[in-house]
Amino acid sequence: MAETQPALLPETRSRLEAIFATFAARGDESYGEAVSQIEHAVQSAEIAEAAGAPDSLIAAALLHDIGHMVHRDAGDAFRRGRDDAHERLGEKYLAGLFPLSVTRPIALHVAAKRCLVVTEPAYAAGLSAVSRRTLDLQGGPMSDAEVADFLADPHGADAIALRRIDEAAKVDGAGRGGVARFRPLLERLACR
Template sequence: MNMTAIDRIFSIFHEFGHVHYGEEITQMEHIVQAAHLARLDAAPDALIAAALLHDIGQFLDDAGNAAEQRGIDARHEISGAAYLAPHFPPAVTEPVRLHVEAKRYLCSAEPGYRDALSRASELSLRLQGGPHNPQEMRDFLADPAAPDALRLRRYDDQGKRPGWQVPALESYRPLLEGLLLR
């Protein structure tokens, strides 16, 4: 059988979706919740896809265990965006690439944002460089993908609800197929 890019991505999600990486819910629950939040927000298809795919880098080279087990930042946002880039347009991959910078930005820009982070997000924040300094904030905002990355970050932060039943991974296949680069 010839696997498509989406088949390979879904295979990765099914292989590693049971892990928690320090959160109360599994990674599979997290990604479908983030994508569902994007749907509820009437986000464009590319941003819904980014919400679904934003953590694929966690599953490449055991990056998801890097913070808790090895005390390092494996830069899952960079490896994930690079993995997706041959298959999806920048409207999908750029918010994925920037979702960690969006967290760092929000920690500096919004009072109380950092206090609401999950324990795992707080640990990774420290390893990822902490809150932005003023120059990093300006650089981030200058990126054309920053607004979508900020929206993605909100879905990421809110998509961590134990017991919340949302549509399954497979329900996103048609959306992803419509975004594939030909």
């Protein structure tokens, strides 16, 4: 017999609808890569899913760049050479809706890039042009002390996994299935 989930609270349902509305309104925008925001999000979630990642990491992969879409002037910030702090904005936007296993890797995925370029030189060489440019805007490579602090975070390993997914999910023509198929997963993870 299938386990029945408790119904979502109206506020939770409303917040989930706002996420899907954000994808509908801004998902076709580019952030400098060959793919749109929605293609990147779906590819990221599909990569995590194919790797057998837990639901929380699949959700984090889908939502990791939501901060770009809720930021009023993300494109302008990028063009002007400013960091839009999308990782912090995304964490704040999703806080209270999802558990830390979803929101903390999102908050740390930029720090993971800054860590990986120090700890794995081959990773740095494989960054896209946009990721190299934003790395500088986001603080550049970490210091040794920052690396130690990052690696001590209980969500650091998931953030590194998310960062690797993020970099791989930039294939033109992939990830066009849409975010709707991930609705049941997000509903399962949403804090009730």
